[in-house]
Amino acid sequence: xxxxxxxxxxxVACIPRLRRYARALVSDHALADDLVQDTxxxxxxxxxxxxxxxxxxxxxxxxxxxxxxxxxxxxxxxTVALEGDAFDLPVRASQGDQLEVRDLHSALQLLPGDxxxxxxxxxxxxxxxxxxxxxxxxxxxxxxxxxARGREKLRAQMEGAAAVPxxxxxxxxxx
Amino acid sequence: xxxxxxxEAELHAYVDGLLPASKRQQVEAWLQATPADAEQxxxxxxxxxxxxxxxxxxxxxxxxxxxxQAGPGEPHVPAATNWSLLRIAxxxxxxxxxxxxxxxxxxxxxxxxxxxxxxxxxxxxxxAQNQQLAMLPxxxxxxxxxxxxxxxxxxxxxxxxxxxxxxxxxxRLGTDLHPPRLGAQGYELIGGRLLPGNxxxxxxxxxxxASGQRLTLYVATENSANHDTGFRFAQEGQVNVFYWIxxxxxxxxxxxxxKNELSRIASSVYDQLQxx
Numbered sequence: 001x002x003x004x005x006x007x008x009x010x011x012v013a014c015i016p017r018l019r020r021y022a023r024a025l026v027s028d029h030a031l032a033d034d035l036v037q038d039t040x041x042x043x044x045x046x047x048x049x050x051x052x053x054x055x056x057x058x059x060x061x062x063x064x065x066x067x068x069x070x071x072x073x074x075x076x077x078x079t080v081a082l083e084g085d086a087f088d089l090p091v092r093a094s095q096g097d098q099l100e101v102r103d104l105h106s107a108l109q110l111l112p113g114d115x116x117x118x119x120x121x122x123x124x125x126x127x128x129x130x131x132x133x134x135x136x137x138x139x140x141x142x143x144x145x146x147x148a149r150g151r152e153k154l155r156a157q158m159e160g161a162a163a164v165p166x167x168x169x170x171x172x173x174x175x
Numbered sequence: 176x177x178x179x180x181x182x183e184a185e186l187h188a189y190v191d192g193l194l195p196a197s198k199r200q201q202v203e204a205w206l207q208a209t210p211a212d213a214e215q216x217x218x219x220x221x222x223x224x225x226x227x228x229x230x231x232x233x234x235x236x237x238x239x240x241x242x243x244q245a246g247p248g249e250p251h252v253p254a255a256t257n258w259s260l261l262r263i264a265x266x267x268x269x270x271x272x273x274x275x276x277x278x279x280x281x282x283x284x285x286x287x288x289x290x291x292x293x294x295x296x297x298x299x300x301x302x303a304q305n306q307q308l309a310m311l312p313x314x315x316x317x318x319x320x321x322x323x324x325x326x327x328x329x330x331x332x333x334x335x336x337x338x339x340x341x342x343x344x345x346x347r348l349g350t351d352l353h354p355p356r357l358g359a360q361g362y363e364l365i366g367g368r369l370l371p372g373n374x375x376x377x378x379x380x381x382x383x384x385a386s387g388q389r390l391t392l393y394v395a396t397e398n399s400a401n402h403d404t405g406f407r408f409a410q411e412g413q414v415n416v417f418y419w420i421x422x423x424x425x426x427x428x429x430x431x432x433x434k435n436e437l438s439r440i441a442s443s444v445y446d447q448l449q450x451x
Contacts, residue, residue, distance in 0.1 A: 012243075015238050015242055015243075016233065016234045016236075016238060017234065019233050019234075019236070019238070019242075020230050020231065020233040020234055023230055023233050024226070024229075024230045033239060033241075033242065036242055037241060037242060040242060104222075104225050104226070104229055105229060108226070119222075119226075120226065122191055122223070123222065123223040123226040123227060124226060124227060124230055124231070126191070128193055129188070129193065144183075144184050144187065147187055148183060148187060151187075151219050151222060154222055155218050155219075155222070
């Protein structure tokens, strides 16, 4: 069997993280894996262009980001996926001092895409702000302002959600 | 005296653990004196933790075969989301064969590998029951060895979200789970995770003692042989395991602790599970 080159192994090792990020970015499971698939195809074809020794993760997430941005420029009907465990969870026992996971998923989807991308790279990937800037190809100052606005908006969404009585089903925003 | 003011960027960097120690102290002094900012930090940290709790289970999912196969020049096959066990098994075999192992697949492989090899515990008749019974401690010990040394991610969902943890694992295993309390034995629950078993999900709860020694309780619901057993003991490398079958459940408690200490803990686990 042909031995997979070192950069190919590095690429494959990133797949689970790409899937996690994609799942958080687009929420629909099938669309998320399609995004990963497109990213991997593009990456395999451009692997020769990747500079050995540079950060493979930032390179891959950058490819995914560009594909995602191009996809949302040709918008389909925005949907909120209702599958997965996150939607059946009861409220956690820790009284009121924790976010409800159930609402977090939909609140996240209501953030503007550029703020969501920055927040997810920081929170999920635990990237430094410089890494986020190079992954998304934006200035550091823009990273900081998107992070600040994204966090504040998520906070407001969650506090707004908490204020709605449990018996009231909030309307979903369909763009 | 009011501490030196800090910038908003520093507040975020503090939330994300990106500040050098000296700066961190300055921010902490500021937060002591400024409850509104301290509250903001608490909420933003909570956002980070909640986002990780919500999405990190994706890391443990087997990677769909279509993604594994994507290679140079491969045509695009749309990713599918409905996975039969056969297709999952196929992706594992593919991953083992290609040598293309991501870290999550490495875990998956080590847990799954007993499926492909004759168990050293299986007796000559190699009946399904004996195999099933023999694989329980082996798989529990491997899962223990894989996850208990983890510093940053020993569990998927921590005990700070215990209600979520219990509801989630109960739902996935299709039964009410109650992680036993081992405080009397000096061990506290730190959280749990979902693992792939032979034919379905398996739960692992992890415990810590004051010295950092870890125990794991492995709960499988795959026992179809359906004969209860008493306590059995197995040793896999450094890991001691007490295990038993109760109806469709297989339980195994694993740790690198002495056999007699582990036996006392296993008894307590058994008693508490009986009481539920």
